Amino acid sequence: MNLTNKALLRDKGYIDGAWVDADSGETLEVTNPATDEVIAVVPKMGAAETRRAIEAARVAQKLWKRRPAKERSNILRKWFTLIMENQEDLAQIITDEMGKPLTEARGEIAYGASYIEWYAEEAKRVYGETIPAPSDDKRIVVMKQPIGVIASITPWNFPNAMITRKIAPALAVGCATLMKPAEQTPLSALALCELAEQAGLPKGLINCIIGDPVAIGGEMTANDTVRKVTFTGSTGVGRLLMKQSSDTIKKLGLELGGNAPFIVFDDADLDAAVEGAMISKYRNSGQTCVCANRLYVQEGVYDAFAEKLAAKVRELKVGNGLDDGVVQGPLIDMKAIEKVEDHVADALAKGGEIVCGGKRHALGKSFFEPTIIKNVTKEMKVAREETFGPVAPLFKFKDAEDVIEQANDTEFGLASYFYSKDMSNVFRVAEELEYGMVGVNTGLISNEAAPFGGVKQSGLGREGSKFGLDDYLELKYVCLSEI
């Protein structure tokens, strides 16, 4: 890795302001999925290190919550500035450890930093309320106070932004934090800790435990000092963490799996719809929770849309994310490739037809050809499961009533998208879709100002916006009497 700022490449856990190895001395290798090269060796930590981090956070949080909001804000602002000054190096770390193209990795750094910038400002706007009391001798005061020590667990697909989307609001309101990044992508998390320390964040407020997810997660969910667990990842692991957290009645933030419908009505601007489908489906090689997972095209424009989309997909350059012009990197590992192959084979066995792609790329390793399948039906796995790869299954539909029923026929409810120019149709469909987020005439909806999150089995809570701040606050009602 050819970094300008070598200090960013950290390979130890970060606990109470110290860079430490695992108690056991055990380690994990970090590999570049585009080359299979080992790029770092990091500690394999467990419950004991997690306990020490929780205690460090508990002690640090008592002082941090008393710091004036403006001081917390200034330190977050400095962290934001340092991240943007180191954007190129941080982007290279992302591409090396998980494969996304450098252009997308640069975008993720700016996106992740935007949450720190946003919450640096929001830190100064945690307002309480007074409420007219039922009797003249009383006053009702409502305070908002930080939850305390929070623990975060994050996935590999956005190894920077999924962390800042949690840590920034938590620190802004006066919480102390632990993070457990995915074992595939610890380096981005450690680089964030390095820059937080340079920004002047006091020790103990941010702790990064690398290693055994079951042991670390087990301590985070069982330890009563941890008052909130915030998780981004698969719905299956989210269910498990929810169960484990119930013994100590923890607050939960869950950003889970998706199965996004992408709907094209026959009155849509087809070129705009194709552009939206390209970014919604093939961003991060289809490895985002809000990727279009099912594309529904009204029967009158089905063939025209399929033809236009295929022309764009065939232009996509697949390769090492560090190489010029590459817009599709490798999938995270061979397990991901096997899941994509299973979905493609299942669709073909049930009557689907390949329009383009459909198999492993000639580059080998975990590269897969950008794929479109047509004549897809609801009996196929691509209709019910999150593919998490560069495969666009095209379903046909008759009218709004038909497609709304198909789109809502899933246990997931994260993101959804549709293209239409008729305002009556726009309002009706947006109101009827059972999802936490709806993109209308766009395929890209994520930003720091908006409440990101899902309904049904896609999660609990919201991240980003003023709503994301509330997720790290407790309400306290103070009743003043004898006034």
Ligand SMILES: NC(=O)c1ccc[n+]([C@@H]2O[C@H](COP(=O)([O-])OP(=O)(O)OC[C@H]3O[C@@H](n4cnc5c(N)ncnc54)[C@H](O)[C@@H]3O)[C@@H](O)[C@H]2O)c1
């Ligand atoms: N809703 C969102 O914002 C969002 C964002 C990104 C990814 N995701 C979802 O995440 C999934 C892909 O990411 P993934 O494969 O890394 O998910 P994953 O659930 O396998 O892993 C996510 C994190 O959980 C940890 N983990 C795994 N098992 C654990 C356990 N038993 N105890 C504690 N921690 C454990 C992992 O180490 C990792 O840090 C997809 O389903 C995707 O939709 C959702």
Ligand SMILES: O=C[C@H](O)CS(=O)(=O)O
């Ligand atoms: O996949 C997870 C991210 O939340 C996707 S996004 O960049 O926030 O849209």
